[in-house]
Amino acid sequence: MPIKKYLLAGLLVWTPLVITVAVLSWLVGSLDGAFIGVLTKLRLTSPDTIYWLEHVPGLGVILLILVLLISGALVSNVAGRWWMKQWDRLLNQIPIVKSIYSSVKKVSDTLFSDGGNAFRKALLIQYPRQGVWTIAFQTGTPSGEVASKLDGEHISVYVPTTPNPTSGFFLVVPRADVKELNMSVDEALTYVISMGAVSPGTQAIQEKRN
Structure with a gap:
């Protein structure tokens, strides 16, 4: 029947789009909530400002991208790499923390480094x-x-x-x-x-x- 055919065609059009939008909305909402939660717990700004920031969609995503870009730029020079080594050395001396941090760092270095072979084939x-x-x-x-x-x-x-x-x-x-x-x-x-x-x-x- 034409109606069944049109319904299936409509599902094929909208299902991927709806799922994609839902996943992106969840991700943006989670990042925004995490950012607002940090500001609230640390009391880095006034309640009025926090209320205003809560109504800015995608702010957490924008700030996350900025933090990644700035931190990446800082550790790309000699001084930044030196500070990063000191940070790694500090965390690797803390019991329990060092086992978690070192394991995650090895995995991330393997996955995201240009010379890594993980998930390349x-x-x-x-x-x-x-x-x-x-x-x-x-x-x-x-x-x-x-x-x-x-x-x-x-x-x-x-x-x-x-x-x-x-x-x-x-x-x-x-x-x-x-x-x-x-x-x-x-x-x-x-x-x-x-x-x-x-x-x-x-x-x-x-x-x-x-």
Whole structure:
């Protein structure tokens, strides 16, 4: 029936847009709330000013971007890097804090550094058993004690869950059992989130058919 066809077409148009707007609204609201909460607890300004700032949408996002830009500029010179080393040294001397901070810093350095290889390559591996294939992302190679216990060349991979790729499994697999994919990481993530419904090239093929 035409009505059912039009309803489905309307859902295809509005569902991605509504979900995107909802996620962005939640993110902006969370950042704004965190910023206002800090000002309120630290009493850095008057209640009237806080009331006015609460009605400025996106202020937390703007301030976060400014803080990241300023801090990035400061640590990009010699003096900034020296102060950053002192800060790292201080935090690494505090019990409990040093274990959390050092672990998070190593992960962030690996993910965001220009020379890092984490999440730069999409792979195809057999998981959770032989004959069953899934998408994975290379996060590095084993080292230290883990590497000494393994025979042959292995790589570390992250297997995301569907449809939420922020949770998943960390695996160490033989390199010989891995198939590298030509698709980009973004394309692979789209493939995972869509549960295989949207594979690389699907949109282009559909456009040609239309």
